[in-house]
Amino acid sequence: MAVQQPDEFKILILDNGAFHHAKSLQLPGNMALIFLPPYSPELNPAEKMWRYFKDKVSMIAYHSLESLLQQLSEVIKSTTPQFIQSICGNQFYKQSFGYVFNV
Numbered sequence: 001m002a003v004q005q006p007d008e009f010k011i012l013i014l015d016n017g018a019f020h021h022a023k024s025l026q027l028p029g030n031m032a033l034i035f036l037p038p039y040s041p042e043l044n045p046a047e048k049m050w051r052y053f054k055d056k057v058s059m060i061a062y063h064s065l066e067s068l069l070q071q072l073s074e075v076i077k078s079t080t081p082q083f084i085q086s087i088c089g090n091q092f093y094k095q096s097f098g099y100v101f102n103v
Contacts, residue, residue: 006030007030008030009030009031009032010030010031010032011031011032011033011034012031012032012033012034013034013036013044013045014033014034014035014036015035015036015041015044016035016036016037016038045087045088048087048088049084049087049088052087053072053075053076056071056072056075057071057072057075
């Protein structure tokens with residue numbers, strides 16, 4: 001991830017699962033980790049995307065697993081970076097971490 005577009009600074013947001021903490025992990029200079037507070041799924045951008053995808057494919061009677069897969073694929077393909085940013089963008093990140101990353 002850090003090798004692709006090396007001039008771009010990358011931020012990886014992680015929950016506080018013990019498996020996400022490694023004492024010997026060395027990050028490249030263009031990458032940073034932000035750990036969310038414990039028990040705060042509402043702050044996890046991945047949870048917001050899961051909710052969006054679930055809302056788009058649930059409450060429909062699919063005739064086969066293939067039709068479900070097709071519907072989910074269409075939803076994913078129609079998802080633009082701007083749309084993801086509109087769902088996952090959160091003032092919490094800017095307010096809490098903006099000073100670290102000069103946002």
